[in-house]
Amino acid sequence: MKRRSLLALLIAASFVSNLAGAAEPMVIRLSTTTSTDNSGLLGWLLPVFEAKTNTKVNVISVGTGKALELGKNGDVDVTLVHARAAEDKFVADGWGIDRRDVMYNDFIVAGPSADPARIKGGKDVLAAFRKIAGSGAKFISRGDNSGTDIMEKAYWKAAGVIPAGTNYLSAGLGMGEVLNMAAELQAYTLTDRATYGAYKAKTGLEVVVEGDKSMYNPYGIIAVNPARHPGVNYKGARLLIDWITSAEGQARIAAFKPAGQQLFFPTAK
Known part of the structure; x- marks a missing residue:
């Protein structure tokens, strides 16, 4: 009888242990841009996904260049970024697979209310950059190889200006x-609208240039290629990709409206 009781206890303990193991959430490592994190979007999206799929998403929020580098090194399972040329190269070089469009927002030029370069209300970003350079006003660059930094450098090049001198600060x-630096130094900067919205009240910076078609800012999500890094969680990456591009995920993105303003617009097909 004692042996039977002991056996029953061992079986029950094993069953409980298996249940506990099954309940452990799957960990997914996501590298992404500071804009998705700073804006509050990830805090809005990920808890819903995690609860639905019994997963835990560990987020590394950096510039797009670093986010893709983490994928290239196999340090993450999936990446959500906004620099299409760099994304396409990441896939073409075999580091990523299953890229999908997710959403877009737009870039704006933010600056102090005094507007020393007299560019407020403009819709031509290249003309604005030329005026900033010619006025001697301060400009803060991300300087971190992020999607925003890549776009800013492209604008300077297209404008025919090589920014330099003490009024051009590369922050890294x-x-x-x-944005906090720009507010402190009464400087201009290029920013995505979502992060600007999250920091507007804190910084007091104003939108001075917006609406240029070249300021369109699309985001894509890419799984790290398991053929290059067999240890990555490809199953988890696909779970996140499939959810964020699903009708539910896309509706959740559209519903993210801090202070009543929609900051990201879904684009998955």
């Missing part, structure tokens, strides 16, 4: 920190 920081 994330978007939120750069």
